[in-house]
Amino acid sequence: MKVIQEQNVEAFTSSIQDLLLQREAENNLPLGILQRLQESPSKEPPFLIKIEEEGSPVFMTMRTPPHLWILPSIPSTTSNHIQKLTRYLFENQFEVPGILGEGETVQQFINEWVSITGANPIIHMRQGIYRLKELQPIHRTEGELINAGEHHLELVSKWLTRYGEETNEVSVKERAGELAEEMIRTQRMHLWIVNGEAVSMAARARVTPHGATINAVFTPDEFKRRGYATQAVWTLTKKLLDNGYQFCSLYTDLDNHASNSIYKKIGYEWIGSSIVYHFINE
Numbered sequence: 001m002k003v004i005q006e007q008n009v010e011a012f013t014s015s016i017q018d019l020l021l022q023r024e025a026e027n028n029l030p031l032g033i034l035q036r037l038q039e040s041p042s043k044e045p046p047f048l049i050k051i052e053e054e055g056s057p058v059f060m061t062m063r064t065p066p067h068l069w070i071l072p073s074i075p076s077t078t079s080n081h082i083q084k085l086t087r088y089l090f091e092n093q094f095e096v097p098g099i100l101g102e103g104e105t106v107q108q109f110i111n112e113w114v115s116i117t118g119a120n121p122i123i124h125m126r127q128g129i130y131r132l133k134e135l136q137p138i139h140r141t142e143g144e145l146i147n148a149g150e151h152h153l154e155l156v157s158k159w160l161t162r163y164g165e166e167t168n169e170v171s172v173k174e175r176a177g178e179l180a181e182e183m184i185r186t187q188r189m190h191l192w193i194v195n196g197e198a199v200s201m202a203a204r205a206r207v208t209p210h211g212a213t214i215n216a217v218f219t220p221d222e223f224k225r226r227g228y229a230t231q232a233v234w235t236l237t238k239k240l241l242d243n244g245y246q247f248c249s250l251y252t253d254l255d256n257h258a259s260n261s262i263y264k265k266i267g268y269e270w271i272g273s274s275i276v277y278h279f280i281n282e
Contacts, residue, residue: 001080002052003088009037012048016060019074021209025131025249026073026102026272028213030062032206037064047094051081061085066171071101071109073272079108086112098124098278106275113279124168124276126254130268131211133247138234138266141227143199145235148189152198156180156189159201163218167253172216189216192232200228202236210246217250217259229259234266 006012013034020027037046044065051059059081063069069089071082086109089096096119099109110121148156157180164173172179183189183203192200200223203216214236219229237248251274252260264270 001058001084003084004050004052006048006050007045009034009041009046009048012050012060013038016050016057017209019057019060020072022075023073023272024208025211025247026129026274028129028206028208028211028249030060030070030072031208032213033062033064033070035207049085049088051084059085065095066097068098068100068276068278069096071099071105073102073105077102077105082108083112085109086116090116096279098276100276101274103273103275106277110277117279119279121277121279124278127274127276128252128254128260128270129249129272129274130252130263131247131249131271132237132263132266132268134267135234135238135241136265136267138230139227141231143192143194143228143231145190145232145239146193147187148184148191148201150184152189152191153180153184155198156184156191156201159218159220160216162220163216166218183216190232190236192228192235194228199223199226200232202229202232204236204240207245212240212245212248214240214248214250230262230266233263237266 017031020031024031042064047063049061050057059074059077061069061071082105096113099106113119114121157177160176160180161173164170164176188204190202191198200219201216202214205213205215214233217229217233240248250263250268252263254260
């Protein structure tokens with residue numbers, strides 16, 4: 001068993017993509033980030049690490065600072081793989097502010113990391129991963145979905161700030177203006193418009209070879225409980241499927257029962273879980 005840190009994003013992606021595609025929807029985060037890095041390299045180089053056995057990759061992890069380490073969902077993952085990875089990160093003095101990914105794999109990493117470092121793991125969020133292949137019919141109401149334009153920048157920035165607050169995503173809150181500009185520029189942010197007024201938003205996030213992910217679903221308090229988020233996500237999902245994606249995926253906060261029920265009604269099915277931990281050094 002050999003741990004290898006790769007510097008070249010294209011080479012790394014080529015070597016581990018088939019591994020991640022075994023569970024493409026569940027691994028939309030690493031797959032999508034790797035594709036984005038190939039299209040637009042980040043200012044700070046990512047950390048790309050894989051484990052090989054007999055010359056073939058069996059596991060991987062990655063981190064794009066300041067974000068957390070990602071542990072994918074790979075059926076053949078063993079405790080030996082996680083133990084080897086944990087020791088490698090520790091011995092080579094990698095910063096590990098936290099970890100996210102498939103529940104059982106993350107828990108194995110947590111156990112190993114705590115035993116080595118004594119760090120205190122704090123659960124940030126338990127997430128459900130949902131996938132949709134076929135839309136279910138819903139009762140259509142008033143409104144239309146549009147691409148957010150430059151004139152929506154202030155609104156989208158404000159809503160992303162509130163979205164970051166509601167989801168406890170500090171990085172989203174802190175970078176709301178920057179994210180709003182980028183999402184509008186790349187035509188990924190969409191708004192649900194009723195009588196000329198924006199009442200809800202939803203964005204197309206990462207893409208993988210066969211699917212697209214939806215995120216940043218937000219409705220201000222004054223417009224909630226009117227079905228606007230359902231309409232926005234349903235329409236955006238249809239748009240993505242019509243554009244050729246075979247499936248759409250999204251993450252939910254498992255403690256938010258309302259959002260989970262909304263997505264199930266549309267046709268999204270639970271396929272896995274993801275858990276996010278932050279470490280606090282004692």
